[in-house]
Amino acid sequence: MMAKCFFKLFIALIICATIECLPTSEYEDPRAMIKANTPENLEKLKTLGPNDLAEELSGQYQGDIVMSPEEVAEYENSRNTKTGLIATRYSWAGGIVPYRIVESDFTLDQVSYIHRGARRMEEVTCLRFVPYDPKVHNDFITVTGSGSGCFSSVGRRGTGEQILNLQPNNLEVGCFRLHTIIHEFMHAVGFYHMQSAAERDEWVEIVWDKIQAGTEGNFAKQSETVVSNYGVDYDYGSVMHYPSVSFSIDGSPTIIPLKDLNGETMGQRVRMSEKDILRLNSAYCSDVVSTEVPIVNPGSSHTAYFT
Numbered sequence: 001m002m003a004k005c006f007f008k009l010f011i012a013l014i015i016c017a018t019i020e021c022l023p024t025s026e027y028e029d030p031r032a033m034i035k036a037n038t039p040e041n042l043e044k045l046k047t048l049g050p051n052d053l054a055e056e057l058s059g060q061y062q063g064d065i066v067m068s069p070e071e072v073a074e075y076e077n078s079r080n081t082k083t084g085l086i087a088t089r090y091s092w093a094g095g096i097v098p099y100r101i102v103e104s105d106f107t108l109d110q111v112s113y114i115h116r117g118a119r120r121m122e123e124v125t126c127l128r129f130v131p132y133d134p135k136v137h138n139d140f141i142t143v144t145g146s147g148s149g150c151f152s153s154v155g156r157r158g159t160g161e162q163i164l165n166l167q168p169n170n171l172e173v174g175c176f177r178l179h180t181i182i183h184e185f186m187h188a189v190g191f192y193h194m195q196s197a198a199e200r201d202e203w204v205e206i207v208w209d210k211i212q213a214g215t216e217g218n219f220a221k222q223s224e225t226v227v228s229n230y231g232v233d234y235d236y237g238s239v240m241h242y243p244s245v246s247f248s249i250d251g252s253p254t255i256i257p258l259k260d261l262n263g264e265t266m267g268q269r270v271r272m273s274e275k276d277i278l279r280l281n282s283a284y285c286s287d288v289v290s291t292e293v294p295i296v297n298p299g300s301s302h303t304a305y306f307t
């Protein structure tokens with residue numbers, strides 16, 4: 001009788017572990033993964049210039065990516081990387097992304113700007129950012145403003161709540177640039193930084209001796225078996241690209257383009273590029289047929305979506 005009981009318990013544990021219903025790490029609490037920001041960054045965040053990116057100054061991995069040390073080790077344990085997640089376990093089923101905003105952290109204008117970022121992504125993809133309903137959704141994004149800088153996990157963590165932080169600021173400053181909000185939402189739906197791409201060394205030179213000591217991880221790459229560019233070329237103009245002087249010791253370039261920029265600006269935060277939109281649609285929308293979803297045609301002008 002006892003042996004039968006143990007056998008049942010054993011089977012139950014196997015099933016439980018298989019469907020990931022057991023706590024898998026000390027990072028089940030999404031707030032426990034967020035690192036404290038450095039005093040230098042805290043100071044810089046107070047006096048951001050018009051071209052400064054708050055996401056570089058947020059004290060997380062690569063500036064604004066919330067990852068456990070185990071995930072960082074996995075990320076760096078390969079020579080190659082692309083920029084979007086392959087594993088469906090990290091994607092949002094059906095492109096439905098439940099989110100809620102801690103409204104007491106923000107002004108009404110800031111709350112509506114966060115929604116505007118989500119709406120802008122909906123305009124050009126099949127993604128749908130919906131209000132979190134605990135009766136319907138298991139996993140969801142909580143947008144907070146209480147943390148330092150801006151940051152997000154990459155993809156759906158699958159552990160219930162996950163944090164996306166946007167430190168309050170005037171609209172179009174710091175974390176409240178519309179396309180910094182979109183940058184963080186793009187992390188949350190599964191995209192890494194463009195300069196980490198597998199093929200980046202064909203497109204940019206990383207000037208290692210100009211990078212601030214201790215920030216080299218910002219230029220690390222990830223396993224090509226884990227991520228995909230969805231068949232879209234390297235993109236200097238991506239909203240996920242960092243500027244050429246990122247993490248520089250003296251303001252000189254740390255990322256030098258090796259090919260013609262074709263009018264693109266590395267590190268821009270004024271629009272989703274055509275390739276950003278293509279990658280999002282390739283990741284989430286290639287099997288979606290809906291007349292309500294704008295058709296993204298690489299041969300046509302997308303200007304209307306960017307304004």
Ligand SMILES: [Zn+2]
Binds near residue numbers: 064065183
């Ligand atoms: Zn980022």
